[in-house]
Amino acid sequence: YWSVDKDVGNLNDYPQIAQAADLLSKNEVVAFPTETVYGLGGNAKSDEAVLKIFEAKGRPSDNPLIIHIGRVEHIKEFVTEIPEKARILMNEFWPGPLTIILNKKEGTLSDKATAGLSTVAVRMPDHPVALSIINNAGVPIAAPSANRSGKPSPTTAKHVFEDLNERIAGIVDGGPTGVGVESTVIDCTEEIPVILRPGGVTEEQIKKVIGEIHLDPSLIDEEHAPKSPGMKYTHYAPDAPLFLVEGSREYIQQLILEKQKEGKEVGVLTTEENESFYKADFIFTCGKRQDLDSVASSLYEALRSFNHSNVNIIFSEVFPYEGVGQAIMNRLLKAAGHRILSE
Numbered sequence: 001y002w003s004v005d006k007d008v009g010n011l012n013d014y015p016q017i018a019q020a021a022d023l024l025s026k027n028e029v030v031a032f033p034t035e036t037v038y039g040l041g042g043n044a045k046s047d048e049a050v051l052k053i054f055e056a057k058g059r060p061s062d063n064p065l066i067i068h069i070g071r072v073e074h075i076k077e078f079v080t081e082i083p084e085k086a087r088i089l090m091n092e093f094w095p096g097p098l099t100i101i102l103n104k105k106e107g108t109l110s111d112k113a114t115a116g117l118s119t120v121a122v123r124m125p126d127h128p129v130a131l132s133i134i135n136n137a138g139v140p141i142a143a144p145s146a147n148r149s150g151k152p153s154p155t156t157a158k159h160v161f162e163d164l165n166e167r168i169a170g171i172v173d174g175g176p177t178g179v180g181v182e183s184t185v186i187d188c189t190e191e192i193p194v195i196l197r198p199g200g201v202t203e204e205q206i207k208k209v210i211g212e213i214h215l216d217p218s219l220i221d222e223e224h225a226p227k228s229p230g231m232k233y234t235h236y237a238p239d240a241p242l243f244l245v246e247g248s249r250e251y252i253q254q255l256i257l258e259k260q261k262e263g264k265e266v267g268v269l270t271t272e273e274n275e276s277f278y279k280a281d282f283i284f285t286c287g288k289r290q291d292l293d294s295v296a297s298s299l300y301e302a303l304r305s306f307n308h309s310n311v312n313i314i315f316s317e318v319f320p321y322e323g324v325g326q327a328i329m330n331r332l333l334k335a336a337g338h339r340i341l342s343e
């Protein structure tokens with residue numbers, strides 16, 4: 001695959017970007033970095049390209065894709081209207097990790113990209129490589145996260161390579177992504193917008209600019225079916241069972257010892273503040289608890305790392321449900337199949 005340094009010079013001079021854009025315009029699928037995770041892009045107007053995305057990922061066809069645009073005005077082409085609150089959100093957070101659901105203009109995008117729904121999810125990513133590729137391709141780009149379905153989203157080109165090598169036309173390597181968790185998905189087709197998936201833009205940030213919002217009931221109580229099709233699938237789980245532990249690090253160390261006595265190799269997901277405390281077979285330090293952005297940024301690398309170790313069971317610390325902590329806990333709960341141990 002091809003590497004691009006996003007911090008150097010004029011990106012239009014990189015042949016890799018032109019090559020990726022050219023492949024996209026020929027309805028091939030190409031992975032590229034965004035500020036959240038790597039995306040697997042394809043021409044959103046082409047059934048052929050969109051089918052290739054679903055096939056490469058092994059993704060169920062009822063799970064719609066996010067449409068990525070390089071300029072805000074391009075959204076008019078495929079949505080029926082932009083409500084006032086959606087416009088405010090776009091002004092405030094685009095380019096950035098916020099995906100907005102609006103009513104779709106029929107006949108403008110592949111129906112397979114939107115899984116036959118009457119709505120469409122749109123975002124403008126905040127990454128120079130992504131923007132350059134999309135603008136050079138000259139079409140809206142459907143792009144789910146560039147992982148095999150069910151795996152953690154990729155935050156490096158190597159993760160994409162692990163999952164999708166030989167299944168896609170290319171990978172553009174722009175280094176590790178920054179945010180590390182996917183965009184927040186917000187449904188603006190309702191009078192009071194509804195967060196369907198917590199992500200890089202926080203509930204608190206959104207409330208500050210548009211006031212009252214709702215959370216999809218499935219985010220509060222797992223008995224409810226989620227409105228966002230993708231949220232119902234198991235996701236992110238490492239091969240070994242993962243347990244979230246609400247309790248002190250002494251309690252976690254006690255759990256580790258118990259499992260080791262049973263002959264198991266035990267993994268721990270912790271943070272810089274606590275890492276030296278644990279004695280386990282494999283320890284992954286995921287940023288600093290005092291800086292949840294740093295935890296989000298390395299969370300998927302952490303979940304993937306356990307599969308490269310020999311652990312039979314994993315214990316993870318939990319995080320506050322504030323700020324980006326909401327997205328972190330949403331992904332950790334999925335990865336753990338909602339298994340929580342309390343002291």
Ligand code: TXA
Nearest residue numbers: 036038039064119120121144145182183228229230231
């Ligand atoms: O940060 C991100 O959002 C990354 C990067 C590549 O942009 N993309 C991403 O896409 O996470 P994906 O496909 O992995 O997740 C898209 C989520 C899914 O849960 C899907 O069900 C939901 O958005 N979605 C898409 N269109 C929708 C719609 N019309 N209504 C409700 N949910 C929708």
Ligand code: MG
Nearest residue numbers: 144145146153
């Ligand atoms: Mg995904």
